[in-house]
Amino acid sequence: MSPESTRIRPFHQVDVFSEVPYLGNPLAVVVDAEGLSSATMQHFANWTNLSETTFLLPPTDPTADYKVRIFTGSEEFPFAGHPTLGSAHTWLRAGGTPKADGVVVQECAAGLVRIKHDAGRLAFAAPPLTRFEAVSDALRDRLAASLRIPAKSMLDAAWLVNGPEWIGVLLGSAEEVLAIDPDLAQMGELKVGVIGPHRAGTGVDFEVRTFIPGDAMTEDPVTGSFNAGAAQWLTGSGRAPQEYVAAQGTVLGRAGRIHVQAVDGVVWVGGASSTCIEGTVML
Incomplete structure (x- = not known):
C-alpha cells in the first residue's frame, strides 16, 4: 500500500x-x-x-x-x-x-x-444479461455431477451473466435445493446458482443457493446478482410471478429475503x- x-x-x-x-x-x-x-x-x-x-x-x-x-x-x-x-x-x-x-x-x-x-x-x-442461453449438454451433465443430483431433476439450466458469470439451475422444489450437498471439486471454476419453488403458505416463494468454489466463502449467504438474473429468466419465461420473495442462506443459518418485482419490463431486486x-x- x-x-x-x-x-x-x-x-x-x-x-x-x-x-x-x-x-x-x-x-x-x-x-x-x-x-x-x-x-x-x-x-x-x-x-x-x-x-x-x-x-x-x-x-x-x-x-x-x-x-x-x-x-x-x-x-x-x-x-x-x-x-x-x-x-x-x-x-x-x-x-x-x-x-x-x-x-x-x-x-x-x-x-x-x-x-x-x-x-x-x-x-x-x-x-441486462450479457449472456443468456441454455447450457450445453456436456455442461448440464457436469452441473448434475457437481450438485450430486440426477440430471433429470434439473428442469432447466442457463447462463445468466450480468457481471458475475452465473449459471442458473432450476429444480422442482425448495426441498431439493436445500438438500444439495455439492461436489465443489467437480464444480471447479463455475459459479452456480440453484433455485426451486416453495409450497404455498410458507411465506416465501422460492429457495435459492449459490456456490462459488474458488472463493473464500464457497456458498454465498445472499446473492443479489444471481437473484437478478434468475428473476429475469423466470419471470420472462412465466415460471415465476411478476412479484415474489425468495429466501437464501437458510442452510447457513441466515434469513436472507430477496424481494423481486417486474414492472414495465424492468426487474427490481x-x-x-x-x-x-x-x-x-x-x-
Whole structure:
C-alpha cells in the first residue's frame, strides 16, 4: 500500500438482504476511497474476509450520484447485487443526496444502475444479461455431477451473466435445493446458482443457493446478482410471478429475503439493509 495515500477513512459494515441484522450478507464499505490504488483495494478486500468489499468514489458520469468499485477476496466485479444495495444504503447514511428525486444512480464497471426506495427497502434495477442461453449438454451433465443430483431433476439450466458469470439451475422444489450437498471439486471454476419453488403458505416463494468454489466463502449467504438474473429468466419465461420473495442462506443459518418485482419490463431486486459497524480504517 502506498504510504503517501494512507489516512483515516470512514468505514461501515452493513448487513444486506435481511430484515433482522446479522442474518443477511455482510458487506464492508470504505466511504471515501479517493487516492487508493486497485492493488490496495484488492489487498484490503482480501483482508476483510467477506464475500465483497466496496469502495465509494466521486462519479465520472455526470448523471451518477457516486461511483463504486466492488472486490471479492480475489477479483474485482463489474457488478454485484448485495454490494449495490449496501453501498447505496451507506452512501445515503453518510449524507448523500440523489440528483433525481427518489432514485439513486450508481456508477460501476457494468454501467449505471438505478436504485429506488420500495416499501422501506432499497431495490436496484437488474442490469441486462450479457449472456443468456441454455447450457450445453456436456455442461448440464457436469452441473448434475457437481450438485450430486440426477440430471433429470434439473428442469432447466442457463447462463445468466450480468457481471458475475452465473449459471442458473432450476429444480422442482425448495426441498431439493436445500438438500444439495455439492461436489465443489467437480464444480471447479463455475459459479452456480440453484433455485426451486416453495409450497404455498410458507411465506416465501422460492429457495435459492449459490456456490462459488474458488472463493473464500464457497456458498454465498445472499446473492443479489444471481437473484437478478434468475428473476429475469423466470419471470420472462412465466415460471415465476411478476412479484415474489425468495429466501437464501437458510442452510447457513441466515434469513436472507430477496424481494423481486417486474414492472414495465424492468426487474427490481430489493432487500433490507442495516448498518452493524460504523467507524474508521487506516488506508
